[in-house]
Amino acid sequence: MKLLIKGGRVVDPANDIDAVMDVLIEDGIISAVQVNILDREGTVIDAAGKIVCPGFIDMHVHLREPGFEYKEDIATGTRAAAVGGFTTVCCMPNTNPVIDNAAVATFVRERAAKAGVVNVLPIGCISKAQAGHELTEMADLVAAGCVAVSDDGNPVSDASLMRNALDYAKMFELPVLSHCEERSLTKNGQMHEGYFSILYGLKGIPAAAEELMVGRDIKLAEMTDAHVHICHASTRGSMELIREAKSRGLKVTAEVTPHHLVLTDEIVGDYDADTKVNPPLRSEEHLAALLQGLLDGTVDCIATDHAPHHLESKDCEYDLAAFGISGLETAAAVVMDGLVNTGWLDLVRMVELFTIGPADVLGIDKGTLDVGTDADITILDPELTKVVNPAEFYSKGKNTPF
């Protein structure tokens, strides 16, 4: 079966391509990327005026299955991903049971093959039961298809365990994804600590709580010569630490989320729990630093931290509400609208941050339009405008601040 994508602006940062070209696909594999391909056999997609790029990769998604299917499942989560332009998602292991062994990882992959509509790459836990005490069987997790390890949402507080995790994961070239949060500083915290937390009377989450652990993990990555990846970096201090680590050639990578790039803590004032997320929405100075990080290469990729929740855990008192934003279906549009169309970020860099950026962090053969690779392709319509309507989300999580 042949498919020809004709006349689009092909943006493939890994191959330094940004030109009007055609993409020919045969049996699900990219067979040619050239100017004006003549092919009369296959189906033709007219992509004139559109942007044709490698399929987007979201390396930080909570699909909630198994265990929390009332929040999201693999069928709905992967449909939300597809609608959002993502052809590959990595799912975090804080399910029930957690993905701390090969059996659960295999279950997720089998469910994804059956019910999913995009590639699903599981992330295994760092520690058994995500409890922060003993390492998981990482060789087994890798064999079962895990592409990284993380105790996301449950930061590894024991520095010694984190050291061992980095050291051990290195053998399998597994990145260790770190949710950086010094919990003793964030207890009962609801929003970014600063002027607006005073104004709204909500307990603050200081930027330093994130930066302390970013600093620790960089030091540990240095001593173990291992790869640490900083999840959802959200502060100026984190940017400075990561930038400095990279300048010294350490294996430190980082992601930022779309919401941390365009929303500030000011919007928490309505006490609408859809603005409640961890790390919290920060102040202007942090936003500016994140943007700088995107531009200068401190940040490797954009990831959504898609965290769908059911209505009851968001439609309540702010302090009681769950943390998280349902992000898959708005991510590309938010970055396009908020950063590209406003001139802050160039389109090619945006595509890089959604494609080869995360692929390189994970060391997977995705994120390019290389001939011979899977035809994971995203087509963006730069003219399309839609009003965000959570009721129309494919995701079960309607929790969006947009």
Added chain:
Amino acid sequence: MKFEHKDLLGIKQLSREELELILDTAVPMKDIIKRDIKKVPALRGKAMVTVFYENSTRTRTSFEIAGKYLSADTVNLAVSTSSVQKGESLRDTIKTIEVMGFDLMVIRHSMSGTPHYIARNTNLRVINAGDGTNEHPTQALLDMYSIREKKGRLEGLKVAIVGDILHSRVARSNIYGLSKFGCEIRVVGPSTLMPPEIEKLGVKSYFNLEQAIDGVDVINILRIQKERQQSGLFPSLDEYANLYMLSPDRLRRAKEDVLVLHPGPINRGVEISSALADGSPSLINEQVTNGVAVRMALLFLMMGGSRDEIIN
């Protein structure tokens, strides 16, 4: 002039003119409290409910009696014996109350922003009677009323607020209100209870009590909660008292006719000495009376009246 807001969620949202309207309306209300026959028919046929998720002596009672003096039917939902204890969600509790036909709900909750959440989800008028560390608007109104009554004005007064500024909704509401009248506001307390960003609210912050109260017209003392010491924010109540307890002796730094306010309940010997609490500059008891008057004014304005009506 009428009160145009559906709800009273905070002082933040009110203009100086609206604050003046409430304070002016409270003046004739205070006269009613002093009468032998205290009941006026102003809110006959109206119904209000007080819903307190946190303990309270004066605020809840004050709202209830304020409603009763105006002939509104008042009900208190005892949260500790209600279906909340069976796990009913706040939203369902509010809906249940709404469909009983009440006109207005007074809510106190330990979590900031809960009155705002409720107000979005009900047609009832909502009064915030204190939410977490956010606001306590009727306390600020009664404080402003008490000051204005004694001093004849609010404009240009120097006011010091002493204590746990970080966690105090009373401090915040007072800051928002008094700054709208051009008061010079100073806040003072230990650094662990004093967020640096507080100065962005237009106040000056101090760690030293004597400096902070130097030449002030009004001192508003906040209650210090024992839990704050237990969570490591200051070493002991004794040390707190050494540094911040207001006594007649320390008061000499303030103006001679200084007024001392405290929202209550007081911790004698911790933030205020007994001699001062019971002494002449103290407005503590007067504040409670004024609290009823201010709440009568607010209930009256929010359930349909205009100021002219009550004067007539």
